[in-house]
Amino acid sequence: MQEFITLPVRIDWEEHKFGxxxxxxxxxxxxxxxxxxxxxENLRNLLIDYLMHEGKNHPEWQDITAEEIRFECEYDLAAFFEHFKELKISAIAVKAGINSNLLQQYVSGNKRASESQAKKIQAAVHLLANELRQVALS
Incomplete structure (x- = not known):
């Protein structure tokens, strides 16, 4: 069984682009x-280039291929709601037990969510995901 290296990727939303x-x-x-x-895809291509060139000189990356690397995405709130447009900010706020106007301010960047608020929002999204996994349609 192939072992993978997981690298965290930070996804942001600024000036109408994902970074x-x-x-x-x-x-x-x-x-x-x-x-x-x-x-x-851009990151993967940059990573492939790094591994083929500069990475050969770093012991921790020698003999590592891009196929052995997985990305784990961490989104800022604006990027999350831009990427998952199907989710309503107000509905996630209700599930998280926070004011929907406050969540909207977090998403717009007018206010910054504390770590505990971000955890509440994340828990609400995971709860919704679990609920959706149990759906059967006929």
């Missing part, structure tokens, strides 16, 4: 694009 960065020992890769799949 992404991945930081690991020896490199910091950044890119932007119109879609999350697009920025992840």
């Amino acid at each position: 992404a960065q991945v930081k690991a020992p020896g490199f910091l890769l950044t890119t932007q694009g119109d879609t999350v799949p697009g920025v992840l």
Whole structure:
């Protein structure tokens, strides 16, 4: 069974573009694009280039291929709701037990969510995902 290296990718939304960065020992890769799949593809291409060139000189990346690396996305709130447009901010706010206007301010960047508020929002999204997994349609 192949083992994978998981790298965290930060996804942001600024000036009507998705931005992404991945930081690991020896490199910091950044890119932007119109879609999350697009920025992840850009990152993968940058990573492949790094592994083929500069990475050969870093012991931790020698003999590692891009196929052995997985990205784990962490979204800022604006990027999350831009990428998952199907989700209503007001509905997630209700599930999270926070004021929908406050969540809208977090998403718009007018206010910054505390770690505990971000955890509430994340828990609400995961609760919704679990509920959706149990849906059967006929």
